[in-house]
Amino acid sequence: MDHRRWEYRDTMALLHRAALQLPAAEIRPVMDLARSKGGYVVDDIINTNAFGVLLGGQDHSALYLDVSRLNHACKPNMFSRFSSATLAMEVVAYRDIAAGEELTFSYTPLNLPSEPRQSLLREWGFNCTCALCASARETAASDRRRARLQVLLEELDQPRVRTRAGVGARVDEILALCDREGLAAQVGDVYAIVADVYAAMGDLPLARRYGERAVAELTHYAGHDHERTRNAVAFLAKLGAEAGAQVDRGGKGKVS
Incomplete structure (x- = not known):
């Protein structure tokens, strides 16, 4: 995630190359993911859907198709857990989840109060109306x-x-x-x-x-x-x- 060593065009070229190297069956699902930031399409997909993860003491972006489909809630019923050894991202339930209940996790740090939380969420292009935010x-x-x-x-x-x-x-x-x-x-x-x-x-x-x-x-x-x-x-x-x-x-x- 540290782009200071790279020119913008070089970073975009690397993202383009990475997208082309995806397995054929995964290219379309990746390109169909939500976009909210604008700019080059692959960069927009990464910025909208990827997770920040730590590898070797350095910040990286990691994109997981299934996990990126989960919606946000400020008091979610799931949490994400990344393994630097396997590069896998798990999503684990906080509690028992009823049949038909939507699976959610938080896009923002959990301890943020409402105003900075909503400000961050607007960067994804929506105003949160989860159960916590719906009641003033x-x-x-x-x-x-x-x-x-x-x-x-x-x-x-x-x-x-x-x-x-x-x-x-x-x-x-x-x-x-x-x-x-x-x-x-x-x-x-x-x-x-x-x-x-x-x-x-x-x-x-x-x-x-x-x-x-x-x-x-x-x-x-x-x-x-x-x-x-x-x-x-x-x-x-x-x-x-x-x-x-x-x-x-x-x-x-x-x-x-």
């Missing part, structure tokens, strides 16, 4: 909950909050808000933040507990080989090494 009252209540969520996350950085009681109370409220807002896919990132907070406080048992929860949640929602999951695993390994060094020095740190 529910939209306003959701925005208040999401604003409160950001306040609580920011408070975790404040020294006055960094006690077991202070952090614990905010974590409980954060998790309740995530549940209310359908932000299950972001709970792993919350656990990772909390684990880092407890580690900075020197509370290794709670840092490990939340680090393990982060790994479990991120493995499920992001995938075992996602960078966020690998970072959480590396955090646990570093924590174990620090605990071992503390024991070697005769410290009293105990990791449960």
